[in-house]
Amino acid sequence: MEANKGKGDQGMQNPSGQVDRPVSFHFLESMLPKAVKRRVHALKRLQVQCANIEAKFYEEVHELERKYAALYQPLFDKRRDIVTGTVEPTDEECEWHSDRDEEEELAEEVKEKAAIEDAKKEEATPEEDPKGIPEFWLTIFKSVDMLSDMLQEHDEPILKHLKDIQVKFSEPGEPMSFTLEFHFEPNGYFNNAVLTKVYKMKSEPDPSDPFSFEGPEIIDCEGCQIDWHKGKDVTVKTIKKKQKHKGRGTVRTVTKQVPNDSFFNFFNPVKAPPDGEMDEDSEFTLATDFEIGHFFRERIVPRAVLYFTGEALEDDESVSFSLRRMHFETRPYKMLKPQVGYLQTDFCWLWFFSPSLFLQFEEEELEEGEEEEQDEEGDDDDDEGDFDPKA
Amino acid sequence: MEANKGKGDQGMQNPSGQVDRPVSFHFLESMLPKAVKRRVHALKRLQVQCANIEAKFYEEVHELERKYAALYQPLFDKRRDIVTGTVEPTDEECEWHSDRDEEEELAEEVKEKAAIEDAKKEEATPEEDPKGIPEFWLTIFKSVDMLSDMLQEHDEPILKHLKDIQVKFSEPGEPMSFTLEFHFEPNGYFNNAVLTKVYKMKSEPDPSDPFSFEGPEIIDCEGCQIDWHKGKDVTVKTIKKKQKHKGRGTVRTVTKQVPNDSFFNFFNPVKAPPDGEMDEDSEFTLATDFEIGHFFRERIVPRAVLYFTGEALEDDESVSFSLRRMHFETRPYKMLKPQVGYLQTDFCWLWFFSPSLFLQFEEEELEEGEEEEQDEEGDDDDDEGDFDPKA
Numbered sequence: 083m084e085a086n087k088g089k090g091d092q093g094m095q096n097p098s099g100q101v102d103r104p105v106s107f108h109f110l111e112s113m114l115p116k117a118v119k120r121r122v123h124a125l126k127r128l129q130v131q132c133a134n135i136e137a138k139f140y141e142e143v144h145e146l147e148r149k150y151a152a153l154y155q156p157l158f159d160k161r162r163d164i165v166t167g168t169v170e171p172t173d174e175e176c177e178w179h180s181d182r183d184e185e186e187e188l189a190e191e192v193k194e195k196a197a198i199e200d201a202k203k204e205e206a207t208p209e210e211d212p213k214g215i216p217e218f219w220l221t222i223f224k225s226v227d228m229l230s231d232m233l234q235e236h237d238e239p240i241l242k243h244l245k246d247i248q249v250k251f252s253e254p255g256e257p258m259s260f261t262l263e264f265h266f267e268p269n270g271y272f273n274n275a276v277l278t279k280v281y282k283m284k285s286e287p288d289p290s291d292p293f294s295f296e297g298p299e300i301i302d303c304e305g306c307q308i309d310w311h312k313g314k315d316v317t318v319k320t321i322k323k324k325q326k327h328k329g330r331g332t333v334r335t336v337t338k339q340v341p342n343d344s345f346f347n348f349f350n351p352v353k354a355p356p357d358g359e360m361d362e363d364s365e366f367t368l369a370t371d372f373e374i375g376h377f378f379r380e381r382i383v384p385r386a387v388l389y390f391t392g393e394a395l396e397d398d399e400s401v402s403f404s405l406r407r408m409h410f411e412t413r414p415y416k417m418l419k420p421q422v423g424y425l426q427t428d429f430c431w432l433w434f435f436s437p438s439l440f441l442q443f444e445e446e447e448l449e450e451g452e453e454e455e456q457d458e459e460g461d462d463d464d465d466e467g468d469f470d471p472k473a
Numbered sequence: 474m475e476a477n478k479g480k481g482d483q484g485m486q487n488p489s490g491q492v493d494r495p496v497s498f499h500f501l502e503s504m505l506p507k508a509v510k511r512r513v514h515a516l517k518r519l520q521v522q523c524a525n526i527e528a529k530f531y532e533e534v535h536e537l538e539r540k541y542a543a544l545y546q547p548l549f550d551k552r553r554d555i556v557t558g559t560v561e562p563t564d565e566e567c568e569w570h571s572d573r574d575e576e577e578e579l580a581e582e583v584k585e586k587a588a589i590e591d592a593k594k595e596e597a598t599p600e601e602d603p604k605g606i607p608e609f610w611l612t613i614f615k616s617v618d619m620l621s622d623m624l625q626e627h628d629e630p631i632l633k634h635l636k637d638i639q640v641k642f643s644e645p646g647e648p649m650s651f652t653l654e655f656h657f658e659p660n661g662y663f664n665n666a667v668l669t670k671v672y673k674m675k676s677e678p679d680p681s682d683p684f685s686f687e688g689p690e691i692i693d694c695e696g697c698q699i700d701w702h703k704g705k706d707v708t709v710k711t712i713k714k715k716q717k718h719k720g721r722g723t724v725r726t727v728t729k730q731v732p733n734d735s736f737f738n739f740f741n742p743v744k745a746p747p748d749g750e751m752d753e754d755s756e757f758t759l760a761t762d763f764e765i766g767h768f769f770r771e772r773i774v775p776r777a778v779l780y781f782t783g784e785a786l787e788d789d790e791s792v793s794f795s796l797r798r799m800h801f802e803t804r805p806y807k808m809l810k811p812q813v814g815y816l817q818t819d820f821c822w823l824w825f826f827s828p829s830l831f832l833q834f835e836e837e838e839l840e841e842g843e844e845e846e847q848d849e850e851g852d853d854d855d856d857e858g859d860f861d862p863k864a
Contacts, residue, residue, distance in 0.1 A: 117602040117603075118602075118606055123567045125606075127567070128551055129776060136541075139541045142537055143537065150530045154523060157519045157522055161519055164515055170512075176511045176512070176514045178517055178518065214512065215513060216509070387513065387517055387519075387520050388684055
């Protein structure tokens with residue numbers, strides 16, 4: 083599990099802290115006359131039936147989403163074609179009246195004049211009219227905190243080749259899931275045209291706790307193999323390490339490949355074990371991953387241009403965000419351990435954090451080429467014949 | 474508007490504070506080369522089309538809810554019959570295995586023995602087996618903060634007669650709305666068998682701000698006339714007031730009926746003016762009312778027994794509540810001014826408040842029968858010929 087030590091290090095206490103179910107309602111129930119308690123149990127049985135009906139409701143909502151996904155798709159295809167420069171929109175398609183007030187309009191006129199000047203320059207220098215909308219998706223990644231937290235400098239040139247992000251829903255009859263597809267143009271980094279991340283969902287009450295059912299929840303996710311060109315894999319780095327033997331005092335240098343922070347680790351998520359047992363850090367990492375997958379599906383993909391211009395960010399930051407976020411959900415889901423989220427209110431700035439999702443090695447690391455002295459024994463993974471003081 | 478001076482007095486600043494839309498995205502857009510800006514505008518036009526499709530989606534979700542409401546109804550009817558004692562559930566219908574661990578089971582056995590003793594007593598004293606589940610809805614009102622905040626002592630004997638709360642959805646083709654129906658058994662307080670509160674909704678993007686569309690929103694509500702028996706109206710009280718004339722020093726006593734705190738003011742909500750102009754307090758009061766209506770519809774009515782036993786409250790208080798609340802919504806809506814809500818997290822206890830919704834007279838009041846000296850001029854509403862020092 084060492085490779086998955088994503089750590090929420092902003093002072094979060096017990097991020098996966100399950101709240102013990104208090105017994106107060108048992109107490110209340112035990113206070114009731116027996117005949118009344120009996121009737122309350124009858125109501126509880128009815129409530130379980132309600133939960134089962136609710137599960138069917140959510141399945142139908144999922145179907146409805148599939149139906150509407152097909153209606154949105156032509157618009158999203160058009161978006162992709164404009165972004166990549168495959169299609170140039172007509173003048174009519176570009177008509178847009180901003181909602182600025184008159185004062186701003188006035189300032190605009192000044193700017194317009196400057197723009198005319200610029201336009202003249204543009205005509206002179208054709209580089210000023212780039213293809214499509216350059217760095218469309220990269221700009222979004224940089225603007226949205228939840229994504230920029232994952233983004234590393236070495237990811238940026240790769241994400242310039244991102245053409246489109248699509249959401250695909252599972253077919254009727256299949257287990258409920260959605261897939262994020264990241265479409266890339268040919269690039270110098272990997273061979274894949276599409277990178278995928280599948281989020282598996284469940285829409286049925288847990289028989290042992292049917293009342294906690296609140297709609298479909300993400301239960302697992304699966305990434306994909308990235309076929310990196312040689313030496314281009316940004317998810318690993320080579321480190322050199324000096325190890326001083328405590329007993330003998332000798333120093334040796336070892337080279338090894340270790341995981342490296344990168345957005346592309348998104349395609350190699352922590353695996354939820356089938357038995358449900360998981361350490362705290364992994365659980366937290368997975369919960370964050372689910373939240374990000376959900377955010378792509380619900381916000382980024384359906385309204386990408388608004389994240390590009392920043393309009394959606396301003397909405398997200400507005401006073402009404404917390405409730406809007408509470409209410410925009412059409413497809414409820416629960417997190418494995420739902421501790422992350424972006425909420426903001428007038429009263430309390432409550433930016434839950436999206437910690438760096440990935441590796442934080444506790445041992446000292448040296449980038450290739452760097453050097454430093456170490457007093458400690460090398461890590462235990464090196465199974466060499468060295469003297470072990472604990473032995 | 475005097476009758477609706479609901480005041481959020483917990484130190485909330487500017488509850489209706491609209492966030493000024495910053496111009497940064499205009500700035501970002503103005504930085505783009507003209508040809509790119511043009512393409513961004515094309516994407517925005519596509520985004521408006523998406524919002525219009527989304528509105529249709531939500532209409533279909535509403536239809537789906539109507540369909541499922543009919544599936545839940547037989548279960549809710551059964552619930553009502555058991556609560557009121559009209560129907561006694563069979564032994565099979567009452568079978569319930571709690572999820573207690575073995576230790577608790579053991580303790581339970583001891584209790585069971587005591588219960589058998591009790592049962593014997595019950596048989597001897599038939600009062601111990603009351604009809605149905607007494608005070609079912611009143612218990613819920615008392616347990617849920619959002620409701621208990623509205624509840625006054627004088628409301629309690631009335632709410633003991635509450636038999637059922639139902640949610641009715643608007644028919645297809647009608648403007649979107651839902652109605653809360655409070656069904657009462659015959660009682661000594663009013664003649665109505667049903668008190669209603671209609672919440673009107675809107676599911677279409679605002680043409681002047683299409684990107685803010687997040688699904689149906691409650692836009693207005695309407696109460697009902699309560700046909701109180703003489704002297705039983707708890708929403709008014711008679712006060713006696715002593716007024717000392719500042720100039721002449723004479724004292725007189727006036728009697729008047731003023732609004733009184735009561736849950737039943739819920740059926741006489743603030744009216745949203747058609748022009749949308751509203752003072753801050755009224756806006757806040759209305760937003761709280763919308764939140765309560767939504768809570769009845771989404772939580773209380775669908776899972777009443779869990780609020781009766783307290784299980785739902787424990788869920789609501791658990792760590793996972795904030796996200797669960799964020800995600801349980803199948804029918805997104807926006808508040809007029811969405812500043813109220815119940816959110817809770819591991820990091821920050823953030824109980825937005827449900828303030829007393831109703832009147833908080835700033836002038837001094839005396840319940841009928843009480844007396845007190847007042848040095849100040851009587852309130853300005855009394856349009857009598859007294860000397861006005863400000864004149």
